[in-house]
Amino acid sequence: MILLTPFFIFLIPFIYFVKFNEVPMLHPEFFALLGSIVIVSLLSSLALYRASWVRLSLALSILIVFSLSFLPEFQSGVPLKIAFFLVLVLAIQLREKTLPFFCMIAGICCMATLVFSVGHQFNAVTISEKPVNSNPDLPPYIHIIFDEYMGVDAIPTNIGQGQALQNEIKTLFPAYGFRLFTHAYSRYSRTYDSIPNLLNFTPKSQDGYYFPGGFSKQILTENKDFELISKMGYKIRVYQPDYIDFCHAKGADYSYCYTYPVYSFKAFYHLNFPWTARYPYLLKSYLLSSFIYQNALYDYVYTIRPLAAKIKIYLPDYPWDQNQLSSLNTLVALEQLKEDVIQHSNDGSAFFAHILLPHSPYIYDENCQIHSNPMDWLINYDFGPQGNTPERRVLRYQLYENQLQCLSKSLKTVLDTWQTTGVMKNAIIIIQGDHSSRLPVISPTIENEGVCSWQDFNDAYPALFAIKAPFYFAGLDNARYSLTYLFGQVSEQISHTQFPIDNNNDFVYLTDAVPGLRVNQVIEPLSAFIAAS
Structure with missing residues (x-):
């Protein structure tokens, strides 16, 4: 009984994780993860061996609550605290019957989790289509947003191949007839x-x-843009990750919605990696499904390390704090967009794509080959929202530049294909980023108002913006414009209508360090970044 109870307790979230993520059960890393559960269970059994009923009650309460923290119903502190209190009271009441009772309950829960459906992770492309009328005389309209594609002149020239990359991008877009705004x-x-x-x-x-x-x-x-192009007579085809859903805007005429997963074990398992490389990633992903583990990491990454860094004590980076796979399915989505544009270029379609490249994690090298060790797939920050150390910023920029070079090669293939097939002749094409690389030393948050340097500005806000349209000459535009102003102007010219757009004043918004708190953001003039440099 002393052996079975901890094992059953830890087996419940393990079964849920395997079923939800559709982890292949005949792979060696599955058995390695199961072996890890067995080892932890044995160690827990040793801690419970010959324990007094008070110590046993407390230990079982802790084990059960930690196990529950892996399940979706317990992803906040309140239900876990309630569960801890209830289990502790029950264990104290049961005394010598505590182990048999919880062993039986945990065993029943294991069987229930094994037998009943628990759903599964969104891990495959979904497509929805419907017939929509459109004006086939309209030119193809293509709008691609590459996530974290930084502004051209913001690429640091003192790191890696930064200068060469700047020159390459400044040559690439005008060569295909685009006007490139280098300071957007x-x-x-x-x-x-x-x-x-x-x-x-x-x-x-x-x-x-x-x-x-x-x-x-x-x-x-x-989505006023989608409303506008729908009124012009376009039908809209969307290509998106399962992050922001663009396929349900009011007043938009959708004909097609292609959604690819941000987090997909299936895509990961298609990679030809040895099990010894897959197992640490699988274990890390499993641990990150625990609310308690997440919060412990959050405190270390977001609070303890940044505070220590302020007094020049640089605690080690903890590489087990992320399991993102957001870059992994992006090239497939870009290929799908390329082929669909060719097929639907003459039927009044407007194409909108949100592609998570060169967004972290940095999976690809400059030739679009995947780095073979998933534990080296870094994301774009070292201190959570607090930024990076200068040394880690340099390391990440080198990886970012490689992924950006991969994207440039892929994009060139797309544009070559569209040029060969005649799509480029009349098409209106906007290719842009949504913000910069997000690799600052000091992150532009409200807490850091007046502290961020011009380097931090370049690492956070400048974004690519290039357009090919009859009303724009090919070449470079070195003036400074906000993306909302540029896109508003373009939309007015495309639709031949006027509406309120951005005033292009020189400012950005600083937001809260913790995403999603719906705070009123602070306006920071660009001059403040220069003054702090």
């Missing part, structure tokens, strides 16, 4: 603010303004 910038450093405000032409000061229902499901129901 977003008013926001986060996607959930940048893109919704862009598509509605005027910037709002409230964080998460377009998601009044919260951030659990980010469905953009207000």
